[in-house]
Amino acid sequence: MTSILVCDDSPLARETLRRAVATVPGVDRVTTASSGEEVLRRWTADRADLVLMDVRMPGLGGVETVRRLVSSDPTARVVMLTMAEDLDGVALAVASGARGYLHKDASRAELRATVSQALADPTWRLAPRRLRPAEVGSAPTLTAREIQVLEGMSHGRSNAEIGRDLFLSEDTVKTHARRLFKKLGASDRAHAVALGFRWGLVR
Amino acid sequence: MTSILVCDDSPLARETLRRAVATVPGVDRVTTASSGEEVLRRWTADRADLVLMDVRMPGLGGVETVRRLVSSDPTARVVMLTMAEDLDGVALAVASGARGYLHKDASRAELRATVSQALADPTWRLAPRRLRPAEVGSAPTLTAREIQVLEGMSHGRSNAEIGRDLFLSEDTVKTHARRLFKKLGASDRAHAVALGFRWGLVR
DNA sequence: ACGAGCGTCACCCGAAAGCGTTACGCCCCG
DNA sequence: CGGGGCGTAACGCTTTCGGGTGACGCTCGT
Incomplete structure (x- = not known):
């Protein structure tokens, strides 16, 4: 029983991520949350083997959520999802306990590979890297x-x-x-x- | 400073209720929640003088939410919102600590009167009654x-x-x-x- | 047995929507 | 200084929509 928790405030990105990781071999449960608060609230009752968390979220935000989550449960494994803009956020997140990060424009294959890797090796930490194709995408900015x-x-x-x-x-x-x-x-x-x-x- | 918390999973009903109670004299803050879990989570930080809660909600559901809320804070005042279908739910809710209930097809005036009454008298409990015009409405049933x-x-x-x-x-x-x-x-x-x-x- | 609601299909017709294109002033960034 | 995004506006053209209406069979409840 391997479960993944996807946390993103954008419903569309959440769905995309949910569908993508659901196809990773061995993953048989994917839950979603729309805020850091929700993740923290549900964590004890609804633990997951891996958390994919957006950096940029209203309220707590990804970095603070990771900090609190990992300090309350050091075994929690988190991979941050980010965009080019907030590299500093990633540094903070990794310092706060995230195992690594993925750019939101990582390809579906790269996302799946990273998830597999993270699930297979409990001690795994992702070396910083940058990935290309737009797969998950971020919310279009309308005027x-x-x-x-x-x-x-x-x-x-x-x-x-x-x-x-x-x-x-x-x-x-x-x-x-x-x-x-x-x-x-x-x-x-x-x-x-x-x-x-x-x-x-x-x- | 009188505040009301509206809890309904339907965004549209939530908005309708929010607007309706906002016009009640003396009410100067209306917050909303989309789930019972959210109400319980926010209660300590974000107390309200009166809670309007839908009976039928995904997750916890209105009845169980009231039970937990009232057991954790006996001073909490809750009015359930219901439809004709779930009268048994109402009985349970009242037994669980709700002060009364309103049919969702209560008129705006009746809703406001009930809210005023509940706010004015802390010991108030609504005698069971049925109300007529469709004002709040429920989700249209599409085939x-x-x-x-x-x-x-x-x-x-x-x-x-x-x-x-x-x-x-x-x-x-x-x-x-x-x-x-x-x-x-x-x-x-x-x-x-x-x-x-x-x-x-x-x- | 009847009406109501549903699922299916059809035709007509006016009113929108959507697309391509052009244009001009503004502002910001490189 | 030039390009790009934005806000504004216009014109022509084709496609689609939405409303009105009618129709037929089915099922359900009264």
Whole structure:
């Protein structure tokens, strides 16, 4: 019985990670958490053999979570997930007890290899390394205007109505819509709204 | 400083309740939680003068949450929110320490009156009663087919594509779409997807 | 036995949406 | 200084949507 706990505040990234590690041989349980607080709260009742934790999270944040987790349970194994931006965060995390880290744009294969490795060797620690292809990805950054347009869509407003709401021409709304579709990789407004919810961009 | 904690797993119901009780005179803080676990976790740090809690929730569930909450803090005041289906749940909840309950189809006015009453009188307990108009509402019940179509929309599929996925004609998909729009009160597919997420019908 | 809800399909039609493209001013970064 | 992202706006064009309506068979509950 090998279990993995995935902790990320982005629902979409969480799902992606969950699916990816679920395919690692020997892993038969993957649980998820959306915050560091949740991990700490559930740890005693719901231990896992390996934790994958995002560095950047609202509330406690990945680094502090790892610190608290490892100090309460030194046998806990954590691999941090990070982006290029927060290398200092990784250093802190490793100093705080994380076994290593993975860039969020690591390939699925690299992710799986790292997880296998970490599970096979309890003493394993990852040497710092950088990985390439975008596989997990991070939340697209929409501009304030694009968010506003996306929110309008999520409330069932037409482009013309959104335009009236925001004092813009319908054509301008369409331009914002097209740009946010491209950023999100959405094929239409319904898809965009769904991705907005999954990325936590709208509520 | 009077605070109310609203606990419901449905984001939409949560928001509706939050807005409704925010208008009660004397209430100056309304916090929300989406699960019983969250309420228990935050209780010591984030106490409230009154808790409105849904009976039916994933995880702990309203009844067990009340039981634990009241046993840890006998001064906690809880009003359960329920639907016609789970009257037995209400009996259990009241036996477990809830001060009373409200049907989810209570009117906004009745909800506010009950909240005022509960806040004004610390010893107050609601006599069982039934209330009428649909104000808070419960999640619309979509059929399996309608959910499938809604999911298709949330993945950016066109009606024709959804039809191919489900081995249906595009016209049939449109019929399902029209019906689910009406049930959800959606004005278009983007709105429907948003409401689906808010009601927890799709992920 | 009847209506209601569901699943299926079809046709029409006007109104949106979505795409490509162009454009201009602004600001920031290299 | 130039390019890129952003905000704004416009035009044309094609596709899709959404609403209205009708229809038929099935099942369920009253």
